Amino acid sequence: MPEHTFRLNGELVTVDVEDDVRLLWVLRDILGVTGPKYGCGINVCKACTSHLNGKAVNPCAVPVSSLRATDEITTIEGLPATVGADLHPMQQAWIDQDVAQCGYCQPGQIMAAVALVRRTVEEGREITEADLDGIRNICRCGTYFRIRDAIRTGAKNM
Amino acid sequence: MTGTDHPAQQEADPHSVGRRRFLGYVLAAPTLMAAAELVAAPEVRADIPSPEVTELIDLNDVMTVAALPTSGLITVEVNHDGTVSFALPRAEVGQGITTSTAMLIAEELDVPVERVRVTLADARPELLFNQLTGASNTTISTYTPVRVAAAIARSRLLEAAASQLGAPVSKLTLRAGVVTGPSGRSVGIGALSAQAAGVRTQRVAVALKPREEFTVIGKPQGRVDALAAVTGRKKFAMDLAVQDAEPTMVCRPPTINGKVGSVANLGEVRSMPGVTDVVTISTGVAVRAKTFGQCIDAVRALRVSWKPGSAEGKSDETVLAELQAAELPLGLPPLTPSVEGKFTFYFRSNSALETNCAVADVRPGSAEIWSSLKAPIVAKEAIAAKLGLPLGAVTVHVTEGGGSFGRKLFFDAALEAVEISRKIGKPVKLMWHRADDSRQGRAHPMATSRVRIAYLGNTVLSYKQRHTSVATDLSHGLGEIFTALAAKLPVGDIGFSETFFQLSQSMPYNFGANSRLLSETDKSFNTGSMRNVYSPDVTCARELVVDRLAEKMGKDPFEIRRDFLRDDRSRAVLEKVADAGRWGRTMPAGMAQGIAFHSEYHAVSAVLVEIDCRPETVNRPIRNGVAGPRVTRAVVAVDVGLVVNPRGLEAQMMGCVMDGIALTLTSSLHLRDGHFLEASWDNYFYTRQWNTPPELDIIIMPTTTGKPGGAGELGVAASMAAVACAYGRATGTMPTSFPVNHGTLSFAPKPTVPPVPESPTDGLEHVR
Numbered sequence: 001m002p003e004h005t006f007r008l009n010g011e012l013v014t015v016d017v018e019d020d021v022r023l024l025w026v027l028r029d030i031l032g033v034t035g036p037k038y039g040c041g042i043n044v045c046k047a048c049t050s051h052l053n054g055k056a057v058n059p060c061a062v063p064v065s066s067l068r069a070t071d072e073i074t075t076i077e078g079l080p081a082t083v084g085a086d087l088h089p090m091q092q093a094w095i096d097q098d099v100a101q102c103g104y105c106q107p108g109q110i111m112a113a114v115a116l117v118r119r120t121v122e123e124g125r126e127i128t129e130a131d132l133d134g135i136r137n138i139c140r141c142g143t144y145f146r147i148r149d150a151i152r153t154g155a156k157n158m
Numbered sequence: 159m160t161g162t163d164h165p166a167q168q169e170a171d172p173h174s175v176g177r178r179r180f181l182g183y184v185l186a187a188p189t190l191m192a193a194a195e196l197v198a199a200p201e202v203r204a205d206i207p208s209p210e211v212t213e214l215i216d217l218n219d220v221m222t223v224a225a226l227p228t229s230g231l232i233t234v235e236v237n238h239d240g241t242v243s244f245a246l247p248r249a250e251v252g253q254g255i256t257t258s259t260a261m262l263i264a265e266e267l268d269v270p271v272e273r274v275r276v277t278l279a280d281a282r283p284e285l286l287f288n289q290l291t292g293a294s295n296t297t298i299s300t301y302t303p304v305r306v307a308a309a310i311a312r313s314r315l316l317e318a319a320a321s322q323l324g325a326p327v328s329k330l331t332l333r334a335g336v337v338t339g340p341s342g343r344s345v346g347i348g349a350l351s352a353q354a355a356g357v358r359t360q361r362v363a364v365a366l367k368p369r370e371e372f373t374v375i376g377k378p379q380g381r382v383d384a385l386a387a388v389t390g391r392k393k394f395a396m397d398l399a400v401q402d403a404e405p406t407m408v409c410r411p412p413t414i415n416g417k418v419g420s421v422a423n424l425g426e427v428r429s430m431p432g433v434t435d436v437v438t439i440s441t442g443v444a445v446r447a448k449t450f451g452q453c454i455d456a457v458r459a460l461r462v463s464w465k466p467g468s469a470e471g472k473s474d475e476t477v478l479a480e481l482q483a484a485e486l487p488l489g490l491p492p493l494t495p496s497v498e499g500k501f502t503f504y505f506r507s508n509s510a511l512e513t514n515c516a517v518a519d520v521r522p523g524s525a526e527i528w529s530s531l532k533a534p535i536v537a538k539e540a541i542a543a544k545l546g547l548p549l550g551a552v553t554v555h556v557t558e559g560g561g562s563f564g565r566k567l568f569f570d571a572a573l574e575a576v577e578i579s580r581k582i583g584k585p586v587k588l589m590w591h592r593a594d595d596s597r598q599g600r601a602h603p604m605a606t607s608r609v610r611i612a613y614l615g616n617t618v619l620s621y622k623q624r625h626t627s628v629a630t631d632l633s634h635g636l637g638e639i640f641t642a643l644a645a646k647l648p649v650g651d652i653g654f655s656e657t658f659f660q661l662s663q664s665m666p667y668n669f670g671a672n673s674r675l676l677s678e679t680d681k682s683f684n685t686g687s688m689r690n691v692y693s694p695d696v697t698c699a700r701e702l703v704v705d706r707l708a709e710k711m712g713k714d715p716f717e718i719r720r721d722f723l724r725d726d727r728s729r730a731v732l733e734k735v736a737d738a739g740r741w742g743r744t745m746p747a748g749m750a751q752g753i754a755f756h757s758e759y760h761a762v763s764a765v766l767v768e769i770d771c772r773p774e775t776v777n778r779p780i781r782n783g784v785a786g787p788r789v790t791r792a793v794v795a796v797d798v799g800l801v802v803n804p805r806g807l808e809a810q811m812m813g814c815v816m817d818g819i820a821l822t823l824t825s826s827l828h829l830r831d832g833h834f835l836e837a838s839w840d841n842y843f844y845t846r847q848w849n850t851p852p853e854l855d856i857i858i859m860p861t862t863t864g865k866p867g868g869a870g871e872l873g874v875a876a877s878m879a880a881v882a883c884a885y886g887r888a889t890g891t892m893p894t895s896f897p898v899n900h901g902t903l904s905f906a907p908k909p910t911v912p913p914v915p916e917s918p919t920d921g922l923e924h925v926r
């Protein structure tokens with residue numbers, strides 16, 4: 001079986017699995033990294049949102065063979081280490097705003113929020129209402145309002 | 159240990175002893191275990207005949223009363239490390255009951271909330287109907303017993319401390335888990351636990367803390383699982399590492415409840431990469447593989463010939479005709495002036511973000527199941543019956559749930575996982591694909607509602623509502639409760655659904671003689687209760703006709719409600735939203751306010767929304783989604799009698815608003831030729847960020863009754879109704895069909911064969 005090597009949350013990992021298996025299943029079913037959640041498998045619900053080299057990616061739509069050995073995948077489990085703390089400021093904002101209800105979508109929401117803030121910082125601008133409206137992650141508990149608040153707060157501390 | 163087998167249970171008296179003294183137990187155990195019966199019995203008056211059943215007793219009373227003769231014990235355990243453990247016999251699915259329960263224990267036991275560990279109890283058949291999570295009943299039914307157990311623990315700890323510290327109990331203080339004596343010497347509750355433990359089980363009486371002394375209950379508290387949720391450490395069923403439980407998925411039929419005829423390529427699919435097993439089961443063809451990705455590939459590769467389903471050939475149009483044929487008459491038109499409305503509510507999905515799923519390990523003489531279950535006892539009994547095993551050989555673990563909205567009252571995935579595990583002789587981790595969860599999962603039934611209000615001058619003479627619905631499956635346990643209690647209820651000889659309907663619906667207005675009747679038809683669909691069950695549709699219909707009545711009577715929508723609401727609590731929430739939401743303020747053409755009221759679960763709620771129906775808003779571009787009118791502001795006022803956690807209540811109301819927006823404006827299932835078209839979150843338009851109100855105020859009213867009411871579902875009905883009323887006022891036309899966009903199919907339906915879509919491969923092109 002083919003071997004695939006990439007960096008995951010700061011460590012080099014190698015997995016033996018068919019080329020076309022999507023990264024989500026490599027993470028969850030083979031490596032036991034369960035922070036990224038399944039909600040649709042077709043890159044719609046965004047519950048699996050993680051980072052590829054610091055940008056938002058949906059592992060359900062990425063064949064593992066398309067990753068290079070130098071690619072860094074960060075899941076919610078690896079997010080705090082990117083700032084060298086126990087919690088990333090966005091996670092802290094999430095706790096401060098008591099955002100989560102069932103919590104199932106929240107790892108993906110937080111990873112999407114961090115990527116959004118990084119993008120606006122790169123573009124040298126503040127988060128807008130349109131940016132928030134443009135987040136596609138589903139929250140079936142309907143915590144959208146607190147998510148918006150938490151992103152604004154988290155952005156200030158990033 | 160639960161202590162439920164102890165003989166002391168037999169002599170239990172669930173009633174309080176004098177003012178604020180309650181009976182509970184100290185159990186024989188090596189550490190302190192204090193227990194109480196899971197009972198909180200309101201007085202039930204079954205002797206007064208009245209059409210207004212809900213005044214005497216509502217659904218929650220039935221659920222609590224049903225438990226009386228059969229309750230087991232719930233146990234608060236003080237651990238040596240100073241933490242306190244409690245296994246809650248309910249399902250946490252996001253509604254925040256682990257947090258509110260930790261608060262109740264922290265309050266009575268004087269320990270910090272963070273030191274209370276609330277877990278979810280396995281199925282405990284001895285609790286009978288007392289392990290059903292539904293109808294927003296958890297806090298109503300557990301508020302007293304949980305505090306009694308904690309208060310008994312507190313009193314035992316103080317007695318133990320008195321002997322250790324050589325001072326009378328009256329000179330001791332217990333604060334933050336530490337008992338301090340008059341000399342300043344102190345001891346932690348962990349160190350006291352063994353000494354405070356019972357050598358034999360005994361019944362004791364205890365007083366509860368008076369409300370005036372509460373320091374935890376009523377104060378905003380963040381969720382106890384917030385850290386786990388934001389770090390990805392919170393474990394849902396599919397995150398559990400159960401030995402050898404490999405990913406499993408089912409290839410499902412193209413129409414609702416279709417059956418497998420034959421499979422052309424079983425052998426070929428069995429040899430696909432990663433696949434370990436392929437087997438035909440009662441609901442389709444199950445595939446077990448090394449990864450879910452390989453399950454999806456195998457499901458797509460299967461060539462199955464299917465037999466017809468239970469709703470073959472049916473569509474929205476045919477079901478609507480069935481409903482019309484089943485409608486009960488409103489009677490002859492009144493001689494006085496009247497207003498009427500007739501409304502259609504299409505099928506909706508209660509699919510949670512976590513799809514139906516369960517882990518099952520079935521062995522020759524035993525079975526173990528892990529799943530988020532709101533009726534775990536019924537699940538356990540059904541599984542034992544299916545496997546032909548004694549109840550004791552089946553263990554059912556209740557896992558944290560990724561949302562429910564009524565879906566987890568059923569255990570479709572658990573039963574299916576058990577069937578597969580038995581058939582292939584291996585543990586399975588069964589997960590439904592999103593497409594399956596949407597198309598074959600349970601749905602809120604399609605319904606119509608007719609309302610007629612007769613009036614004369616400034617007096618409303620009568621209110622009639624005839625609700626006609628595709629049958630709602632209530633077979634998860636509620637039905638049995640009603641069976642058991644039917645003779646005690648003042649509703650006569652009527653069926654389960656009608657009983658449920660009568661118990662959950664009330665008439666909050668002084669509208670003279672009133673009657674509401676339910677008629678059900680067609681059991682060919684997979685249905686179930688969806689958050690707030692009948693109330694969103696029933697209330698939406700009523701509130702729209704109230705707006706029409708206001709127009710006829712020359713009143714304002716706020717004024718008419720204020721003038722006709724029956725009690726002060728109701729008027730208070732209505733006036734609160736009108737005030738905070740600046741009711742009546744001038745708005746541009748195409749925008750309007752709407753206001754609505756709903757009471758249930760011993761609680762009252764009012765919602766005011768502002769909606770923007772201007773073309774530039776309705777037609778704003780949204781990729782693969784529905785824009786539509788935007789609710790720009792929502793104001794909610796809620797009075798639940800006594801709130802345990804205002805922050806949690808606010809969260810529930812927020813979710814209710816988002817549900818209400820979706821129900822009125824965007825979310826429905828389209829039935830065509832025996833199947834639902836929706837197979838994705840970009841087909842089923844639940845509220846998304848672009849539909850979220852930019853302004854949202856949730857006002858929690860001060861304590862009124864002093865007793866907690868239900869909250870998890872309370873706000874859906876008034877939210878849906880307020881959005882509908884606002885939409886009617888903004889567009890000048892009362893909406894009569896829900897959601898308002900149902901007539902326009904806003905997506906290209908995915909194929910039904912194969913039943914699940916392929917996962918994309920272009921993810922790297924969308925990195926941003």
